[in-house]
Amino acid sequence: MYEPITIKDIAKALGLSTSTVSRALRGSHEISADTKKLVVEYAEQFNYRPNPIALSLKERRSRSIGVVVCEIANNYFSQAINGIESVAYNRGYHVIISQSHESYEREIVNVEHLASRSVDGLLVSLSAETDKIDHFKNLHDKGFPIVFFDRITDEIETHKVVADNYQGAYNATQHLIDAGYRKIAHLSSAAHLSISIERMNGYKAALADNKISFNESYIKNCNHGGMIYKELEDAVRSLINSKDKPTAIFSAGDKLTVSCLLALNKFKVKVPDDIALVGFSNSPLVELMNPSLTVVKQPAFEMGQKAIELLINLIESKRPVTEFEKVVLQTEIFERNSSIPKAKPKK
Amino acid sequence: MYEPITIKDIAKALGLSTSTVSRALRGSHEISADTKKLVVEYAEQFNYRPNPIALSLKERRSRSIGVVVCEIANNYFSQAINGIESVAYNRGYHVIISQSHESYEREIVNVEHLASRSVDGLLVSLSAETDKIDHFKNLHDKGFPIVFFDRITDEIETHKVVADNYQGAYNATQHLIDAGYRKIAHLSSAAHLSISIERMNGYKAALADNKISFNESYIKNCNHGGMIYKELEDAVRSLINSKDKPTAIFSAGDKLTVSCLLALNKFKVKVPDDIALVGFSNSPLVELMNPSLTVVKQPAFEMGQKAIELLINLIESKRPVTEFEKVVLQTEIFERNSSIPKAKPKK
DNA sequence: TTTTTTTACGCAATCGTTGCCGACAACGAT
DNA sequence: ATCGTTGTCGGCAACGATTGCGTAAAAAAA
DSSP states (O other): OOOOOOHHHHHHHHTOOHHHHHHHHTTOTTSOHHHHHHHHHHHHHTTOOOOHHHHHHHHTOOSEEEEEESOSSSHHHHHHHHHHHHHHHHTTOEEEEEEOTTOHHHHHHHHHHHHTTTOSEEEEOOOTTOOOOHHHHHHHHTTOOEEEESSOOSSSOSOEEEEOHHHHHHHHHHHHHHTTOOOEEEEESOTTSHHHHHHHHHHHHHHHHTTOOOOGGGEEEOTTTTSSHHHHHHHHHHHHTSTTOOSEEEEOSHHHHHHHHHHHHHTTOOTTTTOEEEEEOOOTTGGGBSSOOEEEEOOHHHHHHHHHHHHHHHHHOSSOOOOOOEEEEOOEEEOOGGGOOOOOSOO | OOOOOOHHHHHHHHTOOHHHHHHHHTTOTTSOHHHHHHHHHHHHHTTOOOOHHHHHHHHTOOSEEEEEESOSSSHHHHHHHHHHHHHHHHTTOEEEEEEOTTOHHHHHHHHHHHHTTTOSEEEEOOOTTOOOOHHHHHHHHTTOOEEEESSOOSSSOSOEEEEOHHHHHHHHHHHHHHTTOOOEEEEESOTTSHHHHHHHHHHHHHHHHTTOOOOGGGEEEOTTTTSSHHHHHHHHHHHHTSTTOOSEEEEOSHHHHHHHHHHHHHTTOOTTTTOEEEEEOOOTTGGGBSSOOEEEEOOHHHHHHHHHHHHHHHHHOSSOOOOOOEEEEOOEEEOOGGGOOOOOSOO
């Protein structure tokens, strides 16, 4: 079987003690040049690699961090993970990814699994189902390093990284208004999520600034964040069948935006002629869609980078950190065909 | 700071030895019911969790497996990873994902990093740049468990999981031929990859079976698997500018297919009127594209599941395994608008 | 009562590595 | 010749958990 060489093997082969070998390998000044050379060459020849598990046990840290997201098959998260990885790699950390699939139960299980000493810290974006956060609070109270990104919570004081969801939603809504749409529905994920609240506020503010009254029946929430297609389809159906049918939809999530277009196609609703569509999305493919989608894009890669930087700072900090940072990065809107200016009505 | 409770703490608090505590926790018959109850209740109260790192060191295994893929922001791989995760989770394994970004160097670094005793086995899909596989061979020769999936190699004898790329490519090509296209170009990833070879063979076989002569100039390879857009764009440009311009393109990869459509749009080539397009893709979004894409879809989730099952079997096998399995799963073709039957020419 | 068996627990080694302390030789200074 | 210093290196313990072996006390058998 696969039995890698250890420091003991080297010590035995060379007639030295393990401590001498260890020091020689780490270049300690207490070891003579001759011995060092001997040890280093032997180690190289037999391809010695220090056992990271033994090191973890000794140093009481694993040099790995856990990422808890709802889904990696989501452009926003896979881009964020790329950002996370790029920094983690350079700073000598492993990244362990776990998916909640928007389930509260699975999030708890994953967090427990990761936190029980196999990672040094956690990078978290809450699942859509999660409305209680005791599983994070307990860890955080014990001093376990956690950084939230994207879907954050106010109940825990720690570093946080988010996009400017308010402004992004405001811009999207304003863009629709500028294009001549006034009956704008809002399709969102679970209502309690931070991103949902902020985007909703941006949407409302844009309406208010344009003296458009807010219509409660235009708001549709999908509590499973679009994971369950039927939920989304029902929401879209009720919108297009409502008495005062909206002329545009602003959707607040990657999966929601795309699924919404799917549902509209299915219902033979023409976009943007019958209903315009603008949504949050990080997919590079929306440009190729029929019609090409106007989207608000989050700086996912940068958010991931910033989040893990903050986390590693927490982990490597000598004394307990009490001052926390909230990083807010700007979104960008890409205007395409799904929201081209509305033809003047009733001529 | 965060200092979790250990078996020693329990022993000290209860005036027992660590061995007694350990045995009590694992329900050994050598421990009296009273002592067991005492220990278990104390452990529960203080939320004791065994230190997985100490266990790893003792048992010489980490109960985690490494996944080496080119990119997780790719529908095929994120779906495959979901399959991997679903099985790993149930069998008590962690999954550590690393991305090569199609780079040979990074693949080597990642593999070394993972294999130096932080994972019990490896699930590998080769990067597009990889043409030497010594880094895997060395490990495999030492008895380190590896299972290849998707992009495999013939040079290492172990379990493998692939889609029926030959048949998938054959079907795609035949589909184009049935729709009236005969000048079919083939856009592929690096030529040496197993998937490229198999798909090329399927493509050639379909041409031959329909008595269409093979045209070398219709073959374009992107050695970076579509990671570098310009490479792909150059390939598409040279196809549409060639003397005997093809009327259809069969592309052999997720990123290639989508980028190809992007390039064709950019060059104002109408799909499918000017050039039809069929490609391998696992994106759920191709249905929404303009035009909706005809694709060959791989059973990614199932491939991931099967691959990790085989890997765990290897890891947990008592004696060295010498009989290896090659699992081949069928692809499925979804016919859409990018390959609708060609209008009769020259009327 | 004596011997044997059973019960219930502790001791110490182990996994691979590092930190601390002590040992011992060679050396120059006194 | 003695002392202190410096340069090299080994021994031991520790990180947290498991486990084979040993053994005291209690229970059962003689």
